[in-house]
Amino acid sequence: MNLYNLIIQDKEEVSLNDVFLEPQNKQHFVQLIKEQTYSKELQEYGLPVNNKILLQGSSGCGKTMTAKAVANALGRNIIILNLSNIVSSRIGETSQNIKMIFDKAARERSVLFLDELDQIGKARGSDDKDVGEMRRLVNTLLQLIDYYPENALLLCATNHAEIIDTALLRRFQLKINYGMPSADFLDVFYDKILAEFPEDLKNIERKYGISFAEAKDHAFTVVKGNLIKKLEAGTVKE
Known part of the structure; x- marks a missing residue:
């Protein structure tokens, strides 16, 4: 499978003001952008920079648009990967493809946006063999997240955080909820x-x-x- 066929190409330019966000959520992203901008200065004081963010909640409420806006604000390219498109019957191939995309994002200092993170959680549990194979895939993802460099930004999105492996959830420094608008x-x-x-x-x-x-x-x-x-x-x- 060609690596570049897995990436969703999207050149739409979106600003944070184009995204309808609750005030608290908008403030989270304003600070996230500033942390990335002043990452070297923060690190000189021994302060970690948040770079692993989970966007969770209702579909159609702006998670993908937010990721584009953050990338645009930072002047970085965005790599969008829908995990429902990458999970194949050959789990080893899936792990390899995910690793290649993480490596590409880290090398280019792009914003990596993983959509439908729950697809990995959903895929587990259909039978004993599948549980073992999917657990190895989750372990691969855990390692990739653990070693993802601080100068790159990872945003993940899910509509069903409750079914995601708890070990995965713990890797995110910031979890931002998207509810249905009033x-x-x-x-x-x-x-x-x-x-x-x-x-x-x-x-x-x-x-x-x-x-x-x-x-x-x-x-x-x-x-x-x-x-x-x-x-x-x-x-x-x-």
Whole structure:
């Protein structure tokens, strides 16, 4: 399997201000970026630099977008690896592929973003043989995280932290929770994404109790439907 086929290529430039984060979470990332920026100075005082971060919680609430924003703020490339795409029936091959990607990220001082970390946890336990093989894979990942250099940044994401091996969880210096946004927070989000449209297209029925990604899809679908109706009726001004 070609190493580069496993990496998700994404050149989207995102700033931290583009990500809808709870104030406490945003402050965590602001400090994380500053720690990376002043890592040498902090280390001179014997202070460790946080470089292994777990983003955990609801899907569609900005974990991947956050990782892109952090990489952009640091002026580094981001390597995105979805673990659901890399786990193969040959566990040895999977371990080798993960090691190559860790080595690449460390060598280039890239931001390494491992998505769906729980895939390793989920894969364990189907039968006795599989338990042994997956445990060896987890051990490989533990070693890679332990020896990941301080001048590189590792971000991992999961929707199901409760099923991840506890030994893995302990490796992360910072765990940041992503919950479903409140109605007020979603209103701010709706206002922002609808602001670019004419007034007669902004007035949509808003859904709540959903993620930012779902809210965006809902809003754009309704706006497109309303615009198409106007186009068909010939009421859209050029």
